[in-house]
Amino acid sequence: MGHNYNVDGKTGICGLIGDPVEHTLSPVIHNSLNELLEKNSVYVPFHVKNEGLEAAVKGAYELNITGMNVTVPHKNAVCQLVTELDPAAEGIGAVNTLVRDEIKHGYRGFNTDMPGLLRAITSDGISVAGNTVIIIGAGGASKAVAYMCMQEQAEAIYVLNRTPEKAQEIAGHMNALFGENRMHALPLSAYRQFCPDESEDNRQAYIVFQCTSIGLSPNNDLTAIDDPEFYRCVKIGIDLIYNPANTRFMRYVKEAGGQAYNGLKMLLYQGIIAYEYWNDCKVSEEIAQEVYSRLYESVYPPSDNLVLIGFMGSGKTTIGRILEREYGYTMLDTDAYIEQTAGKTIKEIFDHDGEDCFRKIETEVLQKLITDTHHAVISTGGGMPLRPENARLLRQLGHVCYLRADEKTIWNRVKHDTSRPLLLCENPRERIHSLMEERDPLYQKASHAQIIVDRKKPEKLAQEIKNQVLSCKEDKV
Ligand code: NAP
Secondary structure (H helix, E strand, O other): OOOOOOOOOOOOOEEEEEEOOOOOHHHHHHHHHHHHHOOOOEEEEEOOOHHHHHHHHHHHHOOOOOOEEEOOOOOHHHHHHHHOHHHHHHHHHHOOOOEEEOEEEEEEOOOOOHHHHHHHHHHHHOOOOEEEEEOOOOOOHHHHHHHHHHHHOOOOEEEEOOOOOHHHHHHHHHHHHOOOOOOOEHHHHHHHHOOOOOOOOOOOOOEEEOOOOOOOOOOOOOHHHOOOHHHEEEEEEOOOOOOOOOHHHHHHHHOOOEEEEOOOHHHHHHHHHHHHHHHOOOHHHHHHHHHHHHHHHHHOOOOOOEEEOOOOOOHHHHHHHHHHHHHHHHHEEHHHHHHHHOOOHHHHHHHHHOOHHHHHHHHHHHHHHHHHOOOEEEOOOOOHOOHHHHHHHHHHOOEEEEEEEEEHHHHHOOOOOOOOOOOOOOOOOHHHHHHHHHHHHHHHHHHOOOEEEOOOOHHHHHHHHHHHHHHHHHHHH
8 A cells, every 4th residue: 555654652553353354444444544634543453263352352452452343253242342332233233343441441342334334325315214125134234234224214124034034033123122113024035025016106116225245256246136127126226245346236226227336335434433433533524535535446456447637628539549549448538428328419518507417417427437348548528527526436437647738739729619618708718727727736636647748749649648557557566
C-alpha cells in the first residue's frame, strides 16, 4: 500500500483476531483511516486459534491494545470473554468489535456488522421500514441482517434457508427478542411463492438480502435461487458477498429490472463504526468515500480499460479512435452512449432536463460500464469528473489519462462548433477560460496520469498514452 508508518513510543495499536486472517481487508480500512485522519495508530492482524482466544483477549488488554475486530471462528465464543455486550451483539449473539474498558479491565463487545449494513444501505438511499424483506440464508451474517430488519421496522421478514431449522431458530429468536411476530421461516424451495403470477401483484415488491456463501469467487456463476422468475419480485437486491463485485444474484436482479448492490459498503462501514468506537470520533462521508475507493482498488483487479478525460476539444474522441485502430481497444464515447440510450441529443437533455439530470445519467453510465466493459478505450464528456462520485467511478473503470490542453488550443478547435451547449453564450472565449480554471484541478484529481496535447499529432499522443499504460502496469508488478 506504500504507507509510511512512523511508529514511536506513543503509537496506538488496534487489531484483528481470527483464524485465518491472511486475506483480511480490514488493515486497508483502518490504516487508511489512520493515515487520512493523521492518527498515530496502526492496525495489525493477529492469527489466534480457538484454544488461544481467552489468553489473546487478556494479553491484548495487558499490551495496552486499544481495540480489536473479531472474525471467524471467534465471533460467538468471544461473547463470553467481554465485560459487557451492546444490545445488538447480545441480540445477534456475535461480537465483531472489542472496545477497551479501563474500568472493568477488559473489553466491551459490540456488533458493528448490523449498524454497518444499516449505514451502507442508508448511504444508497434504501430503507427497509414498512417493506417486506426476504433474507436468503440463515448463517452468522443473516442474523445481523435479521436484527437490522426487525429494529428498522420492516413490515414482514421471510428467512429462507436450505436447512429450514436454522431459519426457524433465527425467526423464533428475533420474534421473542422484539416481542413481535414479524419474522417467518421457510425452506429455500419456498421462494416460488414469491414469484409474480399473471396478476403481477408481487412484481418488484420486495427487498432481498442474499446472505449465503454461494456465488463467492471463484464460483461467480452460482447463486442460491437459480430461477429468473423469482427475481421479478425483487425491487432491491443486496448481496452480502463483495467478491466478485457483480454476483450472479445481482445480475439476475438487474436483468429483471431491480436495483442491486454488493456487500463491500457493509464491510467498509462495519470497519468505520469500529474505528469510531476506538477513537471516539465521527468519520465524515468524504473520508468514508476515500477509504471506499482504496478498498475497492485493493479488492478488485485493475481493469484494463483506458479512460480519456479532459476539456471539450482536447482530442478524446480522435485519440480514442486511433487507440482502437492501432491497439485493439473497443472505442466507446460516453456522450454518444447517453444519446443512444436516451434517444435524445446531449443538447436536448440539457434543455429539457437540466445539467444536474445529465450528470446523474453520466454516473449511471459509469456504473454500468464498470461491470460491463473490458479492454475498451472510453472517451468521456468534458464535465464527467465534476461530480466527486464520478471521479471515483472513473478511476474504478480503468486507467484514467487526462488530455491537458491550453486555452488557445481549445479555442481554435471549438470556436466554430455549435453543438456544445455550454458554449452557446455571449462570450464563449471567456466561458472557456472560466470553465478550464474550474475543471483543471478536478481533471487532475480524477486521473492516474496526464499528457500535454498542445501541438502534438494525435497518432503520437495515442502512442504516448499506450506507453504510459504499459509503464503504469510495470510499476504495479
Ligand atoms: P455461514 O454462517 O457459513 O452461513 C452460510 C449460509 O449459506 C447458510 O445459510 C448455508 O445454508 C448457506 N449455504 C451454503 N452453501 C449452500 C448451498 N450449497 N446451498 C444452499 N445454501 C447454502 O456464513 P456467513 O458468516 O453467514 O456468511 C455468508 C456470506 O456473507 C459469506 O460468503 C460472506 O462473504 C458474506 N458476508 C459479508 C459481510 C460483509 O461485510 N459484506 C459480512 C459477513 C458475511 P445451511 O444453513 O443450509 O448450511
